[in-house]
Amino acid sequence: MVARTVLDAQDIDRAIVRISHEIVESNHGTENLLLLGIPTRGVYLAERIAYSIQKNYPEFKQETSVGRLDVTMFRDDLASNPTKAVTATNIPTNDLSEITVVLVDDVLFSGRTVRAALDALVSYGRPKAVRLAVLVDRGHRELPIRADFVGKNLPTSTHERISVRLSESDGEQGVVIEQ
Amino acid sequence: MKHLLSINDLSKEAAIELLNLAVEMQQVNTRDIKKLPALTGRTVANLFFEDSTRTRISFELAARRLSADVINFSAKGSSVSKGESLKDTVQTLEAMGVEALIVRHNHSGAVNTIANSDWSKAVVINAGDGTHEHPTQALLDSLTIRQRVSGLDNKGDLSGLSVLVVGDILHSRVARSNLFLLRKLGATLAVCAPSTLIPSTIANYCDEVYFDFDEALSNRFDVVMMLRIQSERMNSAFMPNSSEYSFGWGLGDSRFSKLTKNTLVMHPGPMNRGLEISSKAADSNQSAILDQVTNGVAVRMAVLYKLLAQEKKND
Numbered sequence: 001m002v003a004r005t006v007l008d009a010q011d012i013d014r015a016i017v018r019i020s021h022e023i024v025e026s027n028h029g030t031e032n033l034l035l036l037g038i039p040t041r042g043v044y045l046a047e048r049i050a051y052s053i054q055k056n057y058p059e060f061k062q063e064t065s066v067g068r069l070d071v072t073m074f075r076d077d078l079a080s081n082p083t084k085a086v087t088a089t090n091i092p093t094n095d096l097s098e099i100t101v102v103l104v105d106d107v108l109f110s111g112r113t114v115r116a117a118l119d120a121l122v123s124y125g126r127p128k129a130v131r132l133a134v135l136v137d138r139g140h141r142e143l144p145i146r147a148d149f150v151g152k153n154l155p156t157s158t159h160e161r162i163s164v165r166l167s168e169s170d171g172e173q174g175v176v177i178e179q
Numbered sequence: 180m181k182h183l184l185s186i187n188d189l190s191k192e193a194a195i196e197l198l199n200l201a202v203e204m205q206q207v208n209t210r211d212i213k214k215l216p217a218l219t220g221r222t223v224a225n226l227f228f229e230d231s232t233r234t235r236i237s238f239e240l241a242a243r244r245l246s247a248d249v250i251n252f253s254a255k256g257s258s259v260s261k262g263e264s265l266k267d268t269v270q271t272l273e274a275m276g277v278e279a280l281i282v283r284h285n286h287s288g289a290v291n292t293i294a295n296s297d298w299s300k301a302v303v304i305n306a307g308d309g310t311h312e313h314p315t316q317a318l319l320d321s322l323t324i325r326q327r328v329s330g331l332d333n334k335g336d337l338s339g340l341s342v343l344v345v346g347d348i349l350h351s352r353v354a355r356s357n358l359f360l361l362r363k364l365g366a367t368l369a370v371c372a373p374s375t376l377i378p379s380t381i382a383n384y385c386d387e388v389y390f391d392f393d394e395a396l397s398n399r400f401d402v403v404m405m406l407r408i409q410s411e412r413m414n415s416a417f418m419p420n421s422s423e424y425s426f427g428w429g430l431g432d433s434r435f436s437k438l439t440k441n442t443l444v445m446h447p448g449p450m451n452r453g454l455e456i457s458s459k460a461a462d463s464n465q466s467a468i469l470d471q472v473t474n475g476v477a478v479r480m481a482v483l484y485k486l487l488a489q490e491k492k493n494d
Contacts, residue, residue, distance in 0.1 A: 070203070073217040073245075078488050085196070086203050086484075123212045 007152055007175035012135065012166075015151030016045065019133050020052035022149050023102055030060035032098050032128070036069040038105045038117055039087045043068045044168040045135055046104035067091045069103070074116040074123075089120070096125035102149070106164040108134040111145035136175055138162050182294045182303040183482055185312045186359040191336065194363060197481050198322050199334055204484070205477040207244065217488050218247035223279040224272050227306070228254040231283055233448055233472060234306050234316070238281045241479035247487070250277065265289065266298050273299035279487055280304070287311035287352075302486045310350045310412065316447055317356035319478040320404070321364060323470045327443050328401050338365030343395055344385075345428060346406030346455055349376045350413065353447045354406055358384045371395040373428060375417045392428050396437060403438065404445040405430050405456045425454050435460040443467050 007015070027033050030053060037046030050066040067090045075081075093099065103117050114132060121130065133149035138156045152175070156162060161178040165171075180188055189197070207215055223242045225235055235251070242249045252272070254260070259268060265284075272280065279302040282290045287309030294303040307313040325331050328340060342361055348354045348370050361368055368385035370377065371392050381388055389395035396403075408424065418424045425431065430444065435457060438444070444456075444466045452458050461468055 073215045073484070073488075078217055086200055088203060089206065119216065123214065124210060 001178050003176050003178045005174050005176050006154060007136075009167075009173035012151070012173055012175065015135060016048050017052050019149045019151060020049045020056070023049065023131070023133065024053060024057060026131070026148070027100055030057045030065075032100055033060070033065060033102065034091075034093065034096075034099045034127075035066045035102050035104055035133075036091065036117075036121070037066070038103060038113060039068060039070055040169055041106040041164055041166055042104045044166050045106060045133075046102075049102075049104060049133065064092050069117055069120055071113060071116040071120045074119045076112060076116065091124055096121075096127040099127050100129045100131065101127040102131045102133050104133045106135050106166075107162050108132070108137045108145075108147050108150075109140055109162075111141045111143035114145050115143050135164060136162060180486070182305075183314055183486060184291055184294055184303065184305045186314045186317055186356050186363065188314075189360075189363075191363050194318070194321075194360060195334075195336060197318060197478070197485060198325065200481040200485065201318070201322050201474070201477040202333075204244075204480040205474065207480070208473075208477060213244055214246060215244065216246050217484055218242065218245040220248075221279070221487055222248045222250065222275075222277050223281060223483065223487075224250040224252055224277045224301075225306075226252050226268070226272070226280050226282045228259070228282075228284045228289070229307070231306070233475060234283065234313075237472070237475040238304075238306060238315075238479050238483075240476050241483055244476070245480055245483055245488075247279075247483070265293070266296070269293055269296075269298045273301060277301055279483065281306050283307045285309055304482060304486065307352055309352065310355075311352055312356045312359075313352040313447075314356050314360075315475070315479055315482055316353050317360040318482070319471055319474045320353075320357055320445060320447070321360055322474045322478055323445065323467050324402055324443065326474075327467050327470065329441070336364040337361060340366040340402065341369070341398075341400045342366050342402040342404060343369045343371060343389075343398075343400040344404045344406065345371045345392060345395075345430070347376045347409050347413075348372050348381065348406070349378050349417075350409045351406045355384075357404065369395060369398075369400070371428065373418055373424070392434065396434060399439055400442055402443045402445060403430065404447075407447065407449060408451055408455055421454050429453075429455050429457070430460045431457045432459045435463070438465070440465065445471060447471065 035046040037043030050062045053060045070087045070089045072086045131148040134147045135151040136154050137150045138154045163176045167173050281304045283306040290305040290308040369387040370385050371389040446468050
């Protein structure tokens with residue numbers, strides 16, 4: 001298997017800082033902003049983006065502005081795929097009606113995970129708006145979904161594998177294409 | 180695991196995984212929109228040959244909260260009263276495309292018979308068979324204990340816990356499933372009942388046996404689990420009369436007041452108030468009886484999800 005590193009540790013850190021600024025810019029500040037990571041790696045990315053926002057905008061409180069959204073039970077391939085374990089969902093607010101939610105995931109591919117996340121989210125309430133932030137957009141969408149904040153656009157072929165490694169889950173950091 | 184017929188179908192790890200999944204399901208039950216799409220388009224049937232309130236409603240609610248279609252079948256008012264056999268009943272449901280059969284039957288082993296037959300390809304879940312087992316009740320009891328008894332790992336087993344099970348051990352499928360599961364999860368078990376209501380093989384399933392309730396209560400237990408007196412399965416050879424039973428083995432007001440304040444009181448329901456448990460004990464804040472009912476829905480959602488959504492590839 002040939003593996004090629006497309007983003008190294010510093011590239012990922014810079015992308016996260018840039019995305020955090022873009023999110024605050026498009027939201028006109030940090031008010032009513034909620035970051036929700038999609039397990040597994042989206043959760044770590046959401047926490048890092050939140051950390052980066054808090055560093056620049058101290059009024060942004062990580063404890064109440066970042067959570068996680070498990071989408072396993074909303075997937076459309078439940079019946080045909082052996083599924084992953086269900087993990088916790090934590091949304092640190094009861095009322096989403098004034099909130100802009102930013103969904104965070106590591107790789108945007110077919111768009112089906114995001115579709116499941118949208119369904120999961122509306123079962124909790126009706127957010128004011130929903131945005132999508134991803135570290136890597138690799139193309140090959142199967143649904144009309146696009147990301148608002150992208151770390152890197154990475155044109156790939158469908159037989160390639162994109163592997164995102166983060167220090168929290170993998171002990172090392174980098175985005176690798178394997179074929 | 181295709182079916183859930185007995186607690187012995189579950190390894191310790193699988194049981195803990197189900198309890199942890201139930202915790203996530205419980206969270207759904209506290210939201211405004213109490214619904215998940217996981218079993219959309221799947222059909223499950225409640226097949227009840229014996230009366231039930233809690234178990235049937237809770238399975239029905241669990242299936243509906245996962246978006247499954249539910250058929251309720253009870254033997255009363257069906258063709259069973261015209262003499263239709265178990266096999267024909269099951270095959271009729273199979274022919275209509277039912278994918279899961281939740282079965283309660285008054286004969287021990289009837290559920291196993293369905294699962295091990297070639298009558299149906301459906302997943303079979305035991306909702307209580309005769310005096311054999313009632314696995315989802317044991318799971319919801321362990322979930323309740325893990326929530327309510329302090330000092331337990333809320334993602335782990337029940338090691339270090341002491342439980343006293345009191346009452347009709349001989350006829351109780353709830354007791355049997357609970358003894359199996361609690362022991363699997365590492366709890367220390369004691370039982371207490373009149374000698375006529377204790378099975379001869381009890382030493383294989385628990386650590387201590389008491390015939391005197393007051394003697395048992397001279398020890399401290401984290402949980403005291405009362406069982407229903409199953410008058411439908413008994414005659415007068417088992418106990419002289421109900422007031423004598425209540426005097427000797429009921430959790431009355433005076434015995435209840437002697438319990439330490441953090442001992443949890445449980446009862447699987449339906450209760451015979453004044454017989455095996457007094458209203459003071461049942462309605463106190465040491466009682467977990469309504470928590471048990473609440474947790475029943477979450478545990479049954481976890482079981483249905485596990486068997487219907489996660490295990491489909493393996494059949």
